[in-house]
Amino acid sequence: MKNHLHTLLCAAGLLSAGGATAQTTVPNAGFETWENRPLSNERPQGWLTADDIVYQVFQPIVGPLTPNATKLVTKSSDKYTGSFAAQLIPKNISVLGLGSQPAPAILLLGDRFRVTFADLSDPTALADIRRSRGIPYTARPAQLTFWYKFAGTSTDQAQVAMALSKGNLSNGGIIVGTASSTTTNVITPGTTTYKQFSVPITYTSTEAPDSLRLGFSVGGNQVFSSSAALTIDDVAFSFTTANASPAVAATLSVYPNPSENGLFSLASLQKASVATAPLSVTDALGKVVLQQAAAPASAANGRQLDLRGKPAGVYLLRLDTPEGIVVRKLQLQ
Template identity: 35%
Template sequence: MQFYYKLTGPGAATDQAAIQVVLTRSVNGTSTLIGEADATLAPTTGGYTLGTLTLNYSSSALPDSVTIYAASGNAQTIQAGTALQLDDISFIGTGLAVRADAGLQAQLTVSPNPSPSGRFVISSPSEPALAAAPLTVLDALGREVLRQTPQAVPTGTRELDLSNLPLGIYLLRLDSKQGALVRQLVVK
């Protein structure tokens, strides 16, 4: 993650600030830590200073929330009136997605593929939760064309109807608890 920051106020030159980023995933109301990073921010001189944080992941699950904590006045002698200003916060580098292992990938099938009708059946009889996972379909330009919530009751099969979309190549992504499962789909 990168961002720009500056400390302002009468005692900012001798004060400190801190930032913490926490990535979590919530399942059935229980929040699980996926990754985090924190840093003490040195005083700035005049304008904004570029700051970076390297996120440390403790899980391969996909996060669904990010929380950023920021604090000013962290020095041994806190200076009244110090303010921390943040700008242009962005996540850079490697994507957050983690692909499921090859054994799990092999348990998922999508057929027929290619599909002349644009209708597919997603199947995972030995691991029903895979086919029931939340899914996203992207077009060849990376634009999201469909998003579905997880099936309430995993059955091991799921129908996917892309018949209203133009002929072409699409990317199906299922976000299971074990990681992302990705398939290329062809509607012809």
């Protein structure tokens, strides 16, 4: 009976969301916006959690549950950037008629999914995530990245899995690309300071996708310690691992540079996608001191970077543009 609740989780089918506008970024990727749901724990807007599933799907089956009793996914102020991050904590919870049951902590992109969760504990399969319609998504990124901390012991396991698809997969649709953590690319337990995780996306089709599925799980293998906790922040896609051409890089203007007050402006009138691309700024030791998602096209003529309060010195700006990586040195006086 120990795996009974996990079996129920794996068998759950939820209707997918529809009607959203197709996009190229991950909604609420920094987990800054949270909302309450009836009976369930507060959750990040645009994401589905294991708490939603327990309360909304299984309460009619297993009997009354105390609101907010599980808290498998919670809002954490231990963030990488911004104000909040998402923390996944698997737990043994008491279920009427079943006793204490192991419950994996699950976080899935989208408000409503028709999906089962077995592949989050077997990230090489992806069969179940393929049956989900996911959210509208039209780009072909090169890799998935996010920042994480993973408390726990060597026996604890965390997984990430994603799939890009085109069309209805139950009626002639195709998988365009997939990515997942593996036995060699591991979300490392015992990571007490934020670390970036990157996983390349493998494409099996040249088609442009129309849907994205993305999920995280801790404790999906039903083996977890009492200290297991995965904290996730700043989920993003990188669209290339190669440098942009000199001609593309030359379209970017950075001013003033050097800066006396720590304020810089970026502009690229010839290629708006350069100045508005997702960016990061690192110091001389390689520590990320600023990270921003893609900016609107209107920012191409004056996107501001704020390094006020940072020590004087040389910083490295990196923009992940659709045409490749653009790097510039920033001098703060």
